[in-house]
Amino acid sequence: MPKDHGIGASTKRREDLRFLTGVGNYTDDINIHGQAYVYFLRSDVAHATINGIDTSAAETMPGVVRIFTGKDFEGVGGLPCGWQVTDKHGQPMKEPAHPVIAQGKIRHVGEIVAAVVADSLDMARDAAEAIVLDLAELPAVVDMKAAVQPGATKVHDDLDDNLCYDWGFVEENKAATDKAFEEAAHVTTLELINNRLVANPMEPRVAVGDYSKANDESTLYTTSQNPHVIRLLMGAFVLGIPEHKLRVVAPDVGGGFGTKIFHYAEEAFCTFAARQLRRAVKWTSSRSEAFMSDAHGRDHVTKIELALDADNNFTAVRTETYANMGAYLSTFAPSVPTWLHGTLMAGNYKTPLVYVNVKAVFTNTVPVDAYRGAGRPEATFQLERVIDKAARELGVDPIKLRRQNFITTFPYATPVAVEYDTGDYHATMDKMEELMDLPGFEARRKASEAKGKLRGLGINCFIEACGIAPSNLVGQLGARAGLYESATVRVNATGSISVMTGSHSHGQGHETAFPQVIAEMLGIPEDMIDIVHGDTANTPMGMGTYGSRSIAVGGSAMVRATEKIINKAKKIASHLLEASEGDIELKDGQFTVAGTDKSIAWGDVTLAAYVPHNYPLEDLEPGLEETAFYDPSNFTYPAGAYACEVELDPETGHVSIEKFVSADDFGNVINPMIVEGQVHGGIAQGIGQALLENCSYDENGQLLSASYMDYAMPRADIIPNLDSYIVDHSCQTPCTHNPLGVKGCGEAGAIGSPPTVINAIVDALQSGGHKVDHIDMPATPGRVWAAMQG
Amino acid sequence: MYNFDLVRPTSIDEAVAALGEEEAQPLGGGQTLIPTLKQRLAMPSKLVSLTAIAEMKGVCKTDDNALAIGGGTNHATVAQEAAADFPGLAHLAANIGDPAVRSRGTIGGSLANNDPSACYPAAALGTGATIKTNKREIAADDYFQGMFATALEEGEIITEVRLPIPEASNYQKFEQPASRFALVGVFVAKYADGVRVAVTGASNDGVFRWSEAEAALSSDFSAGAVDGLSTPDGSGMISDLHGSGDYRAHLVKVLTKRAVAAAS
Numbered sequence A: 001m002p003k004d005h006g007i008g009a010s011t012k013r014r015e016d017l018r019f020l021t022g023v024g025n026y027t028d029d030i031n032i033h034g035q036a037y038v039y040f041l042r043s044d045v046a047h048a049t050i051n052g053i054d055t056s057a058a059e060t061m062p063g064v065v066r067i068f069t070g071k072d073f074e075g076v077g078g079l080p081c082g083w084q085v086t087d088k089h090g091q092p093m094k095e096p097a098h099p100v101i102a103q104g105k106i107r108h109v110g111e112i113v114a115a116v117v118a119d120s121l122d123m124a125r126d127a128a129e130a131i132v133l134d135l136a137e138l139p140a141v142v143d144m145k146a147a148v149q150p151g152a153t154k155v156h157d158d159l160d161d162n163l164c165y166d167w168g169f170v171e172e173n174k175a176a177t178d179k180a181f182e183e184a185a186h187v188t189t190l191e192l193i194n195n196r197l198v199a200n201p202m203e204p205r206v207a208v209g210d211y212s213k214a215n216d217e218s219t220l221y222t223t224s225q226n227p228h229v230i231r232l233l234m235g236a237f238v239l240g241i242p243e244h245k246l247r248v249v250a251p252d253v254g255g256g257f258g259t260k261i262f263h264y265a266e267e268a269f270c271t272f273a274a275r276q277l278r279r280a281v282k283w284t285s286s287r288s289e290a291f292m293s294d295a296h297g298r299d300h301v302t303k304i305e306l307a308l309d310a311d312n313n314f315t316a317v318r319t320e321t322y323a324n325m326g327a328y329l330s331t332f333a334p335s336v337p338t339w340l341h342g343t344l345m346a347g348n349y350k351t352p353l354v355y356v357n358v359k360a361v362f363t364n365t366v367p368v369d370a371y372r373g374a375g376r377p378e379a380t381f382q383l384e385r386v387i388d389k390a391a392r393e394l395g396v397d398p399i400k401l402r403r404q405n406f407i408t409t410f411p412y413a414t415p416v417a418v419e420y421d422t423g424d425y426h427a428t429m430d431k432m433e434e435l436m437d438l439p440g441f442e443a444r445r446k447a448s449e450a451k452g453k454l455r456g457l458g459i460n461c462f463i464e465a466c467g468i469a470p471s472n473l474v475g476q477l478g479a480r481a482g483l484y485e486s487a488t489v490r491v492n493a494t495g496s497i498s499v500m501t502g503s504h505s506h507g508q509g510h511e512t513a514f515p516q517v518i519a520e521m522l523g524i525p526e527d528m529i530d531i532v533h534g535d536t537a538n539t540p541m542g543m544g545t546y547g548s549r550s551i552a553v554g555g556s557a558m559v560r561a562t563e564k565i566i567n568k569a570k571k572i573a574s575h576l577l578e579a580s581e582g583d584i585e586l587k588d589g590q591f592t593v594a595g596t597d598k599s600i601a602w603g604d605v606t607l608a609a610y611v612p613h614n615y616p617l618e619d620l621e622p623g624l625e626e627t628a629f630y631d632p633s634n635f636t637y638p639a640g641a642y643a644c645e646v647e648l649d650p651e652t653g654h655v656s657i658e659k660f661v662s663a664d665d666f667g668n669v670i671n672p673m674i675v676e677g678q679v680h681g682g683i684a685q686g687i688g689q690a691l692l693e694n695c696s697y698d699e700n701g702q703l704l705s706a707s708y709m710d711y712a713m714p715r716a717d718i719i720p721n722l723d724s725y726i727v728d729h730s731c732q733t734p735c736t737h738n739p740l741g742v743k744g745c746g747e748a749g750a751i752g753s754p755p756t757v758i759n760a761i762v763d764a765l766q767s768g769g770h771k772v773d774h775i776d777m778p779a780t781p782g783r784v785w786a787a788m789q790g
Numbered sequence B: 001m002y003n004f005d006l007v008r009p010t011s012i013d014e015a016v017a018a019l020g021e022e023e024a025q026p027l028g029g030g031q032t033l034i035p036t037l038k039q040r041l042a043m044p045s046k047l048v049s050l051t052a053i054a055e056m057k058g059v060c061k062t063d064d065n066a067l068a069i070g071g072g073t074n075h076a077t078v079a080q081e082a083a084a085d086f087p088g089l090a091h092l093a094a095n096i097g098d099p100a101v102r103s104r105g106t107i108g109g110s111l112a113n114n115d116p117s118a119c120y121p122a123a124a125l126g127t128g129a130t131i132k133t134n135k136r137e138i139a140a141d142d143y144f145q146g147m148f149a150t151a152l153e154e155g156e157i158i159t160e161v162r163l164p165i166p167e168a169s170n171y172q173k174f175e176q177p178a179s180r181f182a183l184v185g186v187f188v189a190k191y192a193d194g195v196r197v198a199v200t201g202a203s204n205d206g207v208f209r210w211s212e213a214e215a216a217l218s219s220d221f222s223a224g225a226v227d228g229l230s231t232p233d234g235s236g237m238i239s240d241l242h243g244s245g246d247y248r249a250h251l252v253k254v255l256t257k258r259a260v261a262a263a264s
């Protein structure tokens, strides 16, 4: 029987009651007495010199409190970048200033040129229309390869060129890799694009800055995945406010997908303006603003080569990628195409040599940063696409080719600096094959053909590095932050528990899953435990939620703190039971003296901790509250095998997903229902990338897909029905280095699915006699049709 | 949104009078106009809502076998009430937007707006409908004058649309993936005296009749008859993120064939 509580139970998500009944407390629900509203005047040109900003008419308009321009921020810090990449010559990346409000120059459509604070949003907007800009428009740099040509227009005048860095990894492997290509029996080459995406969380970003004169304290309410990181970055680098005078609150957050990790100009502005004006300042992004101000994702142009020997063993992988940074470096942008991407280029395979070259490029576009999967989808897409192409060129079965090259012994040190602790790639492949009913494929293909359709089967594997990350390692790699996590477990007098965690839940279900772990450890009901998160004032310093790290890192911190609680509680129990500490056992919420019927309940022990009348005060402090900081010793490495079947209408190019199967290895699973939901959602986003989503600029830097009229999101009707949308996580090789044996599941679906879909589309086209060996994402009907025309 | 006054007259005459004022504009279901106002792309000083005018609502069959639809009738009502007499039109209306859009958006608003990707223009032109206004009757062939351009004059209201009921008809909509308007939509209607084929979504000049297909289908109403035609010229067709002009031209032919095959 499946468990009904604790680890492994599909406990229903307690937070859904408030989300689904409209009683959540989102940032936009926060209104501060007397607050003013800010409207940001954003650039509608991509590149220009600002000759002048005339705010005189606007300032006299009704309700205007104050208008800020770049001048007001001259003495204020710029937005910092949290990761420094060193290029292949040992030089630090170029790191241009990133002003809160444009200073002298505009570098992308959507950049803030002025901020109007007024008594109402409409008044602010009216006044913004009266601001007169004197701009000298400059040619825009949009195409990455053109941007790095000599003589290209520069995005930043103070830099030599538009190349942020030229990264080689592992540079020492380059010569050996090149040699392996010379000696290869077969080389498969593929050029491809990983399309630019807009994350589009359901809740747009919001910031409310407040200032209390009484204690000189600033508070920022913001839609963030990591309030402590925002406090550190904004306090120390932008506004110069020490932590004890700055509180950052991220209450209920309606989806993040990475785009709410970063520190944004609007957050700094609202905090700054509230201090200046002695009045709270609120900003709520419109969806149109979100398209041109939320950090975008992906946007790589890649050439990948795969070398094989005469027996079809992979001997080397070589890649060259252009990665778009946009106009400025967003908080973690430099790390995405490098350390979150190059380190995964071995995939699930024992390829001995890998060389990855990445050129990060500045363009006149919105900054690009991490989006669900961050670097790992880009790595997986190119590697799995080139393997699929190689299988076709060599006439071998794509499953067989992959299996033949699988890593099978663990731990395994890859040639790209990481060590996989555990895994079983044959097991997930077996599971996928079983769930996909591969023997029935030919019959299904025939049935499709009888209707005039083409049917394709796409096979795919993936590996990712989650549980981000060992602080000392990422420090060596250029991270300017540690990536531990924290938890304070506060046991209350009557035995209920509040857990203050540095992780942040913005849809993941932490409020349900985290208590399951503690309930299991203590043997008490889950509903005696609550999770507190999202407020720097009442949680220990933690790094937040991204990189599928919360249960692996945050959960581990919570386990460590709970272990401390158990230790202390056993001491108290041994005193109360007059037994030696070593004989005390905790089971089902009872402390028992081993081998006797002497026991005492959890609640009696916790009460004694706070009402210490009969208590070993000389040896033990009263109270029962413990904090732990957990820094992982390695990443975790979820992996899996995915497959999908598509039906393609050769008359229109329309593709429908008929069946999707994922067989994932997430190690141990805390709440299977939540895990399945995460994978379903991740795959849906990956299908969105593969078929629909396309953030596109024209050559003048105008955003063409600036609303839902042109930016296509995945909707329920493009996802297969649940009986054909199977997510399995029964293959479990527990992580060897964290206490829960968990690996993380938040990004897997978005990483594994795009190449699965494209592999299936290429297979369908080939079955129809079309010599198409690649199609770029999104594979819209128009593109599929064009590819069929040759 | 800028501020505006809102009036809700209950008769066409009152509405026309209200529209006589400067910068007054009719408001149908608001499904196009309200988003435009929210983006501050229009600045009417007065909106004259047509939603309370009973004489502009409803669907009925006329003596000369046409369907008369009040200009203020919403898409959901058409989807329901045209189903028995004119299934091709009911099906078109049932696939506009989502339920909320269909409960608000009106046929008059759609035809007045004449979005190059909208569905109703294909039905109006494909049936040779008559657009009745407070002033006159306009034949569909004269009414559509290019993207977002119509024969309507300032302050003129579409009060009714009369669509001759065909023997068989069908509308094939190939959705633009993001907006789910028509990337290309083809309305085919077969009458005793010939076949009409109207295409929306495709042309830079807005909705148009594909005369070659009409001729071929008038003598042989079969998908095979369309097969023999050459694909329309893609050079005047819309080319954007979602498909080239050539792709749209190709779809015109595919969808025409499908509409003929599905016509009932």
Ligand SMILES: Cc1cc2nc3c(=O)[nH]c(=O)nc-3n(C[C@H](O)[C@H](O)[C@H](O)COP(=O)(O)OP(=O)(O)OC[C@H]3O[C@@H](n4cnc5c(N)ncnc54)[C@H](O)[C@@H]3O)c2cc1C
Binding pocket: B025, B026, B027, B028, B029, B030, B031, B032, B033, B034, B050, B071, B072, B095, B096, B097, B098, B101, B104, B105, B106, B107, B108, B109, B110, B112, B113, B115, B117, B118, B119, B120, B156, B157, B158, B159, B179, B180, B181, B182
């Ligand atoms: C999410 C969404 C999806 C949609 N999908 C589709 C789709 O798939 N296919 C499609 O065809 N349409 C689609 N639409 C548009 C929808 O059909 C609108 O209802 C229609 O275009 C406008 O009708 P309305 O009554 O809302 O007009 P309004 O928005 O009120 O007005 C539009 C214009 O027409 C004028 N007007 C309104 N009524 C009259 C009248 N009786 N006489 C003269 N002028 C008038 C107004 O002044 C305004 O200029 C969609 C809209 C939305 C919001």
